[in-house]
Amino acid sequence: MxxxxxxxxxxxxxxxxxxxxxxxxxxxxxGRFDLGPAKMNEARPEPPYRAPELSLPMDGGPSVSLAELRGRPVVLSFWAPWCAACRRELDGLERLAEDLGGEAAVLAVATMYGQELDKVRDLAKRNGLARARLLLDGDDEAARRFAVAVLPTTLIVDAEGVVRYRVDGVRHWEDDDALADLRRIASLPQDAAGPQTP
Incomplete structure (x- = not known):
């Protein structure tokens, strides 16, 4: 019994x-858990706060800081190679960067990757990250500063360096609705005047 x-x-x-x-x-x-998409995948307003200073190296290039990007909005997306939802979102980030044509900076911040830097590079290459800049948060410090608890997490920082919106989970950035939302949030013109040099 x-x-x-x-x-x-x-x-x-x-x-x-x-x-x-x-x-x-x-x-x-x-050994980490893929958190998957959060229940809330739409951009939601954040109580405005000044973005913490961020300076991260580009893979194989110089460091990029939020301070040097001041004057135009920034889409800051945190992802990790072990996160299946993040991998699905990378292609959309590149398309978003192309659609914005330099009106806003799109930063794909690889974080929480431990010893998997080769996997980060492979995923970036397979998803054609070029206009969306790949930054490396090797010690996860940037993720901590921005209180990233779910991956992917995307923050929209306005031209003055103030965080306005946050998306915890997947957002299909290649969709017209997502682009329109981003333009509204970042106060960008609804119809792009054409690509600008990033």
Missing amino acids: KRATLERGAIAFLLGYAVYLVFFGSPSAT
Whole structure:
């Protein structure tokens, strides 16, 4: 009788754990959990606050800081190679950067990647990141400063360096609605006058 109760308890636990993994993520090769898309995937207003200083190296290039980008809006997207939802969003970020044509800077910040820098580079290459600049947050400090708890997390910083909106989870940035929302949030003209040099 006691053994049957223990077996049923173990089975119930395993079934519960399986349901948890299906709905809330699965462990990656690094042992971290892919948080998946958040329940709220739309841009929502943030109480305006000055963006923390950020200076991160581009992969194989110089550092980029928010201070040097002041004067135009910035789309700051945090992602990690072990996050399946993040990988789906990368292509949309590149298309967004192309659609904006330099009106706003699009920064794809790789974070929480540990020893997987090669995987970061491979994903960036496969998704054609060029206009969306790839920045490396190797020590996760930038993610901590911006209180990133869900990946992907995207923040929209206005031209004065103030964080206005936040998206926790996936946003399909290649959609016309997302582009229109971003233009409204960042106070950009609704119809682009053409590409500008980034």
